[in-house]
Amino acid sequence: MVQRGKKGKDPRLGVTKTTKVEAKTKKGKRxxxxxxxxxxxxxxxxxxxxxxxxxxxxxxxxxxLKHMRDRNECTHLTRKNENIVPFETxxxxxxxxxxxxxxCGAFVVGSxxxxxxxxxxxxxxxxxxxxxxxxxxxxxxxxxxxxxxTVFSPKPSFAFAGDEFENDEEFKQFKSIILDSFRGRxxxxxxxxxxxxxxxxxxxxSSGASKRKQVMMRHYAIKLKKSGTRIPRxxxxxxxxxxDLSFRRSRAAPVDVEKEAVKKVDEAIKRxxxxxxSDDILDGTVGRIWMKPQDIDAVPLKKPKGKKSRxxxx
Amino acid sequence: MGKAEAxxxxxxxxxxxxxxxxxxAVAYDEALLEIDEGNLLVCxxxxxxxxxxxxxxxxxxxxxxxxxxxxxxxxxxxxxxxxAVGGRTVELPKPKTLLPRFKPVPKPKPLTRxxxxxxxxxxVKRKRDKYTFDEHTNEFKRRYGYDRVNDINxxxxxxxxxxxxxxxxxxxxxxxxxxERVKRQEERRLTNLKxxxxxxxxxxxxxxxxxxxxxxxxxxxxxxxxTSGFPKGxxxxxxxxxxxxxxxxxxxxxxxxxxxxxxxxxKRMSSKKxxxxxxxxxxxxxxxxxxxxxxxxxxxxxxxxxxxGSKPILDVNKAVKQIDPRSLRVKKAKTPKKKSKKAxxxxxxx
Numbered sequence: 001m002v003q004r005g006k007k008g009k010d011p012r013l014g015v016t017k018t019t020k021v022e023a024k025t026k027k028g029k030r031x032x033x034x035x036x037x038x039x040x041x042x043x044x045x046x047x048x049x050x051x052x053x054x055x056x057x058x059x060x061x062x063x064x065l066k067h068m069r070d071r072n073e074c075t076h077l078t079r080k081n082e083n084i085v086p087f088e089t090x091x092x093x094x095x096x097x098x099x100x101x102x103x104c105g106a107f108v109v110g111s112x113x114x115x116x117x118x119x120x121x122x123x124x125x126x127x128x129x130x131x132x133x134x135x136x137x138x139x140x141x142x143x144x145x146x147x148x149x150t151v152f153s154p155k156p157s158f159a160f161a162g163d164e165f166e167n168d169e170e171f172k173q174f175k176s177i178i179l180d181s182f183r184g185r186x187x188x189x190x191x192x193x194x195x196x197x198x199x200x201x202x203x204x205x206s207s208g209a210s211k212r213k214q215v216m217m218r219h220y221a222i223k224l225k226k227s228g229t230r231i232p233r234x235x236x237x238x239x240x241x242x243x244d245l246s247f248r249r250s251r252a253a254p255v256d257v258e259k260e261a262v263k264k265v266d267e268a269i270k271r272x273x274x275x276x277x278s279d280d281i282l283d284g285t286v287g288r289i290w291m292k293p294q295d296i297d298a299v300p301l302k303k304p305k306g307k308k309s310r311x312x313x314x
Numbered sequence: 315m316g317k318a319e320a321x322x323x324x325x326x327x328x329x330x331x332x333x334x335x336x337x338x339a340v341a342y343d344e345a346l347l348e349i350d351e352g353n354l355l356v357c358x359x360x361x362x363x364x365x366x367x368x369x370x371x372x373x374x375x376x377x378x379x380x381x382x383x384x385x386x387x388x389x390x391x392x393x394x395x396x397x398a399v400g401g402r403t404v405e406l407p408k409p410k411t412l413l414p415r416f417k418p419v420p421k422p423k424p425l426t427r428x429x430x431x432x433x434x435x436x437x438v439k440r441k442r443d444k445y446t447f448d449e450h451t452n453e454f455k456r457r458y459g460y461d462r463v464n465d466i467n468x469x470x471x472x473x474x475x476x477x478x479x480x481x482x483x484x485x486x487x488x489x490x491x492x493x494e495r496v497k498r499q500e501e502r503r504l505t506n507l508k509x510x511x512x513x514x515x516x517x518x519x520x521x522x523x524x525x526x527x528x529x530x531x532x533x534x535x536x537x538x539x540x541t542s543g544f545p546k547g548x549x550x551x552x553x554x555x556x557x558x559x560x561x562x563x564x565x566x567x568x569x570x571x572x573x574x575x576x577x578x579x580x581k582r583m584s585s586k587k588x589x590x591x592x593x594x595x596x597x598x599x600x601x602x603x604x605x606x607x608x609x610x611x612x613x614x615x616x617x618x619x620x621x622x623g624s625k626p627i628l629d630v631n632k633a634v635k636q637i638d639p640r641s642l643r644v645k646k647a648k649t650p651k652k653k654s655k656k657a658x659x660x661x662x663x664x
Contacts, residue, residue, distance in 0.1 A: 017527070018504070018508055018525055018526070018527060019504075019525070019526055019527075020503075020504055020507055020523050020524070020525055020526070021523070021524050021525070021526045022522060022523050023522040023523075028522075029522045032521045032522045033521050033522060035521065036420070036520075036521030037417035037418055037419065037420045037517075038417070038420070039419065039420060041415055041416055041417070044413075044416055105416035124414060125416065126414050126415060126416065126417075126418075127417060127418050128417075131414055132414075155354065156354070157354040157355070157356070157383060157386055158353065158354060158355040158356065159355075159356045159357075159358075159378070159379050159382040159383060159386075160355075160356070160357045160358070161357075161358040161362050161378045161379075161382065162358070162361065162362045163359055163360060163361045163362075165357060165359070166357075166359045175357075176411075176413060179353060179355060179411060179413065180413045180414070183353055183354075183355075186352070186409060187406060188405060188406060189403045189404065189405050189406065190354075190390075190403060190404060190406055191398055191400070191401045191402070191403050192390060192391065192395065192401055192402050192403070192404060193400060193401035195354065195386070195387065195390060198379055198382075198383045198386075200375060200376075200378070200379035200382075202362060202367070202375055202378065203362070203367075204367070204371065205364045205367050205368050206368070207368050216371065216375060218375055218376070218379065220376065220379055220383070222383055222387070224387070230391060231387065231388050231391045231392070232387065232391070233384070234339070234380055234383045234384040234387050235380070236376055236379055236380050236383060238372075238376065253414065258414070260418065261414035261415050261418075262412045262413070262414050262415075263415065263419060264412070265419060
């Protein structure tokens with residue numbers, strides 16, 4: 001029996017075949033696997049990019065934010081993006097695409113308009129969709145202190161002071177986003193020397209009656225000094241950047257999405273055990289490798305010179 | 315905490331110079347602070363000293379930060395530690411603060427057809443040795459892969475069986491069977507993937523594979539005649555298609571069939587071909603010498619020329635333009651050419 005396709009169409013064109021498209025190289029396969037959803041996520045990368053128009057202040061802030069993250073965990077796109085206006089409908093499509101391309105779960109969009117000067121939009125991505133948004137304006141900004149020329153650990157400490165971070169929705173969101181954007185990799189162990197910087201956030205209060213919600217963000221280096229006890233005394237040095245921010249628009253995550261995204265994962269299937277590698281207190285990390293059985297008698301060993309036969313002198 | 319080794323703070327561990335100027339710190343009660351060691355996070359949920367912040371924001375902020383950092387350091391330094399390169403490491407607990415994931419938790423893989431069947435029947439996968447004894451060579455060889463047991467490549471002679479057909483090569487038969495087995499397995503794999511995609515969508519597939527819709531390849535068209543492996547719902551090449559194809563092939567010469575003998579197929583197809591040019595008959599039927607169509611055309615032309623309202627037949631402007639004015643020009647008498655300076659000099663010398 002001859003089966004025909006839809007009327008008016010070439011029946012041969014109407015029917016397609018399903019084929020599978022696979023990664024052709026091992027490298028490509030590994031790349032795709034690294035982008036696939038993981039049971040336990042260890043690190044959220046940060047994407048820094050610009051909207052339609054920017055100011056020098058916004059650009060400077062972005063560079064400073066970049067320096068606060070590990071170089072491998074942060075992507076800075078320096079061109080302007082006409083289509084990125086996350087708060088408007090359809091304005092997040094391009095952002096979602098770029099976050100997918102760069103594999104970043106957190107982002108900051110910098111822009112500058114007459115209505116909203118020196119604007120930063122913090123946000124996160126879940127399942128290739130914008131999860132939440134928080135818009136802040138930069139009121140005060142000081143660059144990193146160039147006198148402090150030390151390299152800091154990629155994992156900062158955080159300090160949040162004030163009851164606002166527990167009660168106010170916007171402050172709460174700010175705390176969550178800052179922690180998510182800058183905490184870096186989740187680690188099992190840490191070198192005590194690596195606890196060398198702290199990001200401090202506290203609300204700003206003005207003497208006037210203004211009701212603007214503002215927050216100050218400071219970045220200090222931790223210096224451990226002798227105290228005479230086991231626990232050292234802490235001294236802080238302001239290394240910058242310093243930011244005074246005021247809240248503008250915000251969009252919290254939908255309740256159902258939040259329920260799905262903020263989930264405790266079964267940690268039992270955590271890290272895959274690395275085969276043949278063990279830790280030794282004295283030797284450190286020890287790897288065990290397989291050697292082919294050797295025939296020691298047949299191995300050409302280096303002959304000591306003294307054993308060489310010499311012509312006997314008479 | 316009992317396991318904690320006595321940790322003496324040395325200059326090296328502190329990573330700093332000697333004690334500098336001391337700055338004041340807010341003394342925090344550790345019980346009132348919320349410390350999440352996994353994230354290295356300290357929170358002070360109590361209201362802050364507003365007046366101090368208004369008076370000197372920078373100073374007050376730094377004082378608070380010092381106190382909170384001190385609390386965190388105190389907590390971390392009481393953890394059991396192990397020596398490491400350039401200091402000591404402590405084990406951190408899991409982060410307490412819950413943050414949204416980047417991507418959803420991966421769902422368990424959908425079962426393949428075999429896995430489903432095995433589950434129903436209670437078939438358990440058992441581990442087999444990687445190496446087995448090869449009776450031909452009297453040594454242990456791999457079960458699969460290169461240099462495997464019972465490898466057809468190592469067999470020099472295959473004994474003939476009564477079921478063997480004449481003219482068939484058992485070695486190439488082996489190869490052919492192997493190729494078919496591989497092909498069939500690939501097909502099974504594709505079916506499993508398709509079923510998985512149907513159930514769980516695109517995300518149910520492995521990250522390295524995606525399904526695509528493609529037009530059937532030319533091989534499928536060629537195999538249109540055979541019933542096996544013919545995709546459902548596709549049109550079989552019918553009589554007309556075959557005829558068209560055969561005709562096209564017969565005309566596919568350098569002259570596009572102009573000087574070739576007409577194919578018999580052409581007769582069958584020609585009845586369906588439409589006329590490209592149409593000519594009106596010149597000679598009429600019966601008594602009339604010219605056809606009706608021809609007469610109508612002549613009458614129309616005459617009417618156009620003679621009728622009163624018609625435009626003058628001669629378009630003067632157009633007619634004038636037709637004449638090339640250069641052809642009307644009277645030729646001038648030739649003027650003698652100007653002599654060159656050298657020629658003049660030569661003349662004067664003479």
